[in-house]
Amino acid sequence: MPEGHTLHRLAGELTEAYAGHAPSVTSPQGRFAEGAALLDGHLVERGSAWGKLLFLHFAGERVLYVHLGLIGTFVLSPVEGQSDPPVTGVVRLRLLDDRTVADLRGPMACEALTPEEAEALVARQGPDPLRVESDPDEAWAKIHASRRTIAELLMDQTVLAGVGNIYRCEVLWRLRIKPSLPGERIKAATWQAIWDDLSELMPWGVRTGRIITRDEVLQDVADALAAGEDLRTVDVPRDFSVYQRNGEPCLRCGSHVRHKVVAGRNMFWCGNCQRRS
Known part of the structure; x- marks a missing residue:
């Protein structure tokens, strides 16, 4: 989707x-x-x-x-x-x-x-990280009151609007957050970090038409644009840190990337370095 x-x-x-x-x-x-x-x-x-x-x-x-x-x-x-x-x-x-x-x-x-x-x-939708008028506290109130996992909550459009499976997997990896952590145990600072990361990454998706979550790819695209290249000619690889990398080494710690179906979609994460609570 x-x-x-x-x-x-x-x-x-x-x-x-x-x-x-x-x-x-x-x-x-x-x-x-x-x-x-x-x-x-x-x-x-x-x-x-x-x-x-x-x-x-x-x-x-x-x-x-x-x-x-x-x-x-x-x-x-x-x-x-x-x-x-x-x-x-x-x-x-x-x-x-x-x-x-x-x-x-x-x-x-x-x-x-x-x-x-x-x-x-x-x-009926949750706040949208791509809308400047959205209030992340609206999502935080629902997350903090829920026993569902953060991996489930990020996919619930009534909690947070617009986030799909790729952004879910990648942002949780980027911030070292354990996907199975219940929402009620998420700290306010951790939720703010999730919102800030999505608010930074998703506009690049609007601009390029591709999901970009790796910092080195973001830097390459930014450098190309700063050099005056036409965005339509800039190569944006489909390259992710954990998404669809089941069994491959984690790019951060070398442990194997894991996989499980969560909220009806394939969740990918590193069980070794995603332990933040």
Whole structure:
């Protein structure tokens, strides 16, 4: 499932493509035909995201809500002179103007909402490290009162919005935190360290479109940008410290990386150096 940085990046792409324009909104598949009719031809104001929830705000108090789920994709492409680009595959929603076509396939949710309905969805989410107005204390209150493990809590979108499995595994490793530690035993300073690390790492995901969690990779990308390289040409390797490295040596201590299913997803950690409580 896409993590929060993907949705924030999509929100920015949709804003850039359609803000100030009134694209046609259709449902080639037909399952969103009624909702598409409510949005068709209305001026787009902006895209936004909260955690893994994506919104496109239209004039006239209309909001498109999308949750990509496990298999959903939302792909934007230049029209390139075609007034009506052919539909490929099963497209739930299509946005189209004379410059850009955006096709949504396989989402878990695709709905036309009122602003109040969209706000109610957001209100059920935890704070989002990619939103400057988010308050980490809201998540801390739930974590500190819970007997569930920190590995479980980080995946609960009502506790913390936007964090998925890769960020969960990597941040806990970076901070040497034991994944099985109950939330009620997490110290306030430890929670603040988790929030600060996510707040630093996730914007790089928005900027590059890739999850970056290793400091040396972050430095290489920052150096390339400082040297004036185009971000689109910068090589960002898919290289993690523990994620999907079951049985391999820990990059910090050499002990074998372990694996267990936690909250329905594969958790990877080092049992030797992740002992912080």
